[in-house]
Amino acid sequence: MNTFYDLIVVGAGPAGLAAACSAAQAGLKVLLLDEFMKPGGRLLGQLHQEPGGAWWNGIREAELLVLGARNAGAHIQTGVSVTGLNRTSDNSWTIWTNQGCYHAPFVLLATGAAESANPLPGWTLPGVMSIGAAQVMTNVQRVRVGNRGVVIGMSVLAMAIVSELRLAGINLAAIVLPPGNALSGNASDPEAVLGSLLRFADLAPSAMLKYGAKLLQSSMLRKLALTFFPKQGIRMLDVPLQLRRCAIEIVGRDAVEGVLIADVTARGEPIAGSERIVEADFVCIAGGLYPLAELAAVAGCPFRYVPELGGHVPVHGENMQTPLPGLYVAGNITGVESAKVAIAQGTVAGLSIAINAAAKKAPGEAEVKDAMAQVKRTRSEALIQFHPDIARSRAKLYQTEIV
Amino acid sequence: MMSYGRIEHHPVLGPLPPAETCSFSYDGRLYKAREGESIAAALLAGGVRTLRLHEENGSPRGIYCNIGHCMECRVTIGGITGVRACLTPVKEGMDVRSGTVLPTPFRQMAEDERSPSL
Numbered sequence: 001m002n003t004f005y006d007l008i009v010v011g012a013g014p015a016g017l018a019a020a021c022s023a024a025q026a027g028l029k030v031l032l033l034d035e036f037m038k039p040g041g042r043l044l045g046q047l048h049q050e051p052g053g054a055w056w057n058g059i060r061e062a063e064l065l066v067l068g069a070r071n072a073g074a075h076i077q078t079g080v081s082v083t084g085l086n087r088t089s090d091n092s093w094t095i096w097t098n099q100g101c102y103h104a105p106f107v108l109l110a111t112g113a114a115e116s117a118n119p120l121p122g123w124t125l126p127g128v129m130s131i132g133a134a135q136v137m138t139n140v141q142r143v144r145v146g147n148r149g150v151v152i153g154m155s156v157l158a159m160a161i162v163s164e165l166r167l168a169g170i171n172l173a174a175i176v177l178p179p180g181n182a183l184s185g186n187a188s189d190p191e192a193v194l195g196s197l198l199r200f201a202d203l204a205p206s207a208m209l210k211y212g213a214k215l216l217q218s219s220m221l222r223k224l225a226l227t228f229f230p231k232q233g234i235r236m237l238d239v240p241l242q243l244r245r246c247a248i249e250i251v252g253r254d255a256v257e258g259v260l261i262a263d264v265t266a267r268g269e270p271i272a273g274s275e276r277i278v279e280a281d282f283v284c285i286a287g288g289l290y291p292l293a294e295l296a297a298v299a300g301c302p303f304r305y306v307p308e309l310g311g312h313v314p315v316h317g318e319n320m321q322t323p324l325p326g327l328y329v330a331g332n333i334t335g336v337e338s339a340k341v342a343i344a345q346g347t348v349a350g351l352s353i354a355i356n357a358a359a360k361k362a363p364g365e366a367e368v369k370d371a372m373a374q375v376k377r378t379r380s381e382a383l384i385q386f387h388p389d390i391a392r393s394r395a396k397l398y399q400t401e402i403v
Numbered sequence: 404m405m406s407y408g409r410i411e412h413h414p415v416l417g418p419l420p421p422a423e424t425c426s427f428s429y430d431g432r433l434y435k436a437r438e439g440e441s442i443a444a445a446l447l448a449g450g451v452r453t454l455r456l457h458e459e460n461g462s463p464r465g466i467y468c469n470i471g472h473c474m475e476c477r478v479t480i481g482g483i484t485g486v487r488a489c490l491t492p493v494k495e496g497m498d499v500r501s502g503t504v505l506p507t508p509f510r511q512m513a514e515d516e517r518s519p520s521l
C-alpha cells in the first residue's frame with residue numbers, strides 16, 4: 001500500500017487506460033484503479049458496425065488498451081472502489097479505497113458516466129434494469145436477461161443497445177415512450193423524440209426512417225408524420241418502435257410480468273381507455289447518461305452545468321486540468337461522448353500530466369497540442385454525436401475557465 | 404423456477420469462451436458459476452432475479468444498473484452485509500445470502516404514539 005506512484009488514475013475505461021498508457025510511456029509510475037472485475041469500463045459492452053462495415057467490438061478494443069497500458073508499465077488493479085480523495089499538506093493526494101489508502105501528487109478522475117432513470121410505478125420489480133445493465137449482461141457476461149422484454153425510452157443509445165440485444169437473440173416485444181412526469185421532460189414527447197432519432201437517421205436500419213428523415217426536417221411535417229404514425233409502431237430490427245405509445249406502469253407480483261401501456265396523442269398525452277398489458281419478463285429503462293463526477297465534488301473541484309455535455313461537469317481546461325493542483329479529468333466525466341473521444345481525451349490528460357510532473361520522457365507542448373487537435377478531429381468524425389452542440393459548448397467552457 | 408441461461412453462440416462475439424466452473428450457495432441452495440463471473444450474472448443465469456427484500460417494506464429487488472452504481476443488488480457474503488452482487492466475482496464455496504426485512508422499532512414507536520410527523 002505504501003508504494004509510491006506519480007499518478008493514480010481512477011477508472012479503467014477508455015479514457016483512463018489511454019491516459020495511463022501515455023503517462024507511463026513518458027516515464028511516470030502509474031496506478032490505475034477500477035471497481036469492476038475487468039478493466040475496460042463501459043467500452044466492454046459496446047458492439048456495433050462502423051460505416052465501412054467493420055465491427056467495433058468493445059471487448060477487443062479494451063484488450064488492446066489494457067495491453068498498451070500494461071506494456072507501458074502501468075499497474076492496473078480491478079475490484080477496488082475509490083470512496084474519496086483529499087489533498088494533503090505535502091502537495092500530494094490521498095486516495096481512499098475499500099482496500100486502503102494510496103498517495104500520489106497527480107490524480108486523474110476518469111470515472112465515466114452513469115445512466116439516469118425514468119422512474120415509473122413498478123420499476124423496482126426484479127427484472128427491471130437500466131438498458132446499460134442489459135448491454136453488459138448480454139455482451140460481457142453473456143447471460144440472457146430474459147425471454148421477452150420491453151424497452152422504455154427512445155434515444156440513440158437505446159437504439160444501439162436494442163440492436164445489440166437483437167444480435168444476441170434476445171426478444172423484445174416493444175420500444176415505448178416513458179410516461180410523462182416531472183422527470184421525463186422531452187423523453188416522453190413524441191415530436192422531440194422523433195426529432196432526436198432523426199439526427200441519427202443515417203444509422204437507422206429502417207428505410208422509412210432513413211429516407212423519411214430529410215422530409216421530416218420541418219417541425220410541421222414531423223407533427224403530420226406523428227399524426228399518421230401507426231399505433232403498433234414501425235418495426236426496427238424486428239422490434240416495434242412505438243412512438244405513439246407510452247408505458248404507464250410495470251406490473252408483476254414478485255418480478256416483472258408485463259407493462260401497462262397506453263396510446264398517446266401526438267403531444268404525448270395518454271389516451272383514456274387505450275390501456276392494455278404487454279407481457280414481458282424483463283424491462284429495460286433507457287434514460288440517457290450523465291457524467292459520473294461525485295469524486296470531483298468530494299475533492300472540492302468547482303462545477304459548471306452544461307446541458308449539452310449531459311449535466312454538471314467538473315471545471316477543466318482543454319488540457320484536462322482542473323483548477324485543483326494535480327487533479328485532472330478525462331472521458332465522460334467531462335461530458336457524455338463516444339469511447340473514441342474518451343480515448344483521445346485520455347491521451348491528452350496523460351501527456352499534460354507528464355509535462356507537469358516533469359517526467360523523464362515528458363512530451364513537448366507541440367505533442368499535447370496535437371493530441372488536443374486529435375480530440376476535436378475524433379469528435380467531428382464521431383458516428384454518434386450525443387448532442388448537436390458538444391463542440392460549441394466545450395469551446396465555451398475552455399474559453400471562460402482560466403485553469 | 405425459470406432459467407434464462409447463457410448466450411452460448413453469438414454471431415459476432417463467437418462461441419462463449421470455455422471457463423472453469425465453481426459452485427457457491429445462495430440462501431443455502433447450490434448454484435454453478437463460471438470462474439471469475441459476478442454473483443449477479445451467475446444467479447441470473449441460474450434463473451434467480453430476486454436478490455433481496457426491501458429492508459422496510461419487503462418488496463423484492465434485483466439488479467438494476469449491473470455496474471455498481473445503484474446498490475440495488477446488495478447481498479451478504481460470509482457475514483459482510485451490503486456487498487454488491489454485480490461487482491463481486493464468485494469464489495468457490497462462497498456463502499451468499501439475500502437481504503430481508505429488518506425491524507423498524509422507531510417507526511413502530513411513532514405509529515404507536517400516533518405521531519403525525521413521521
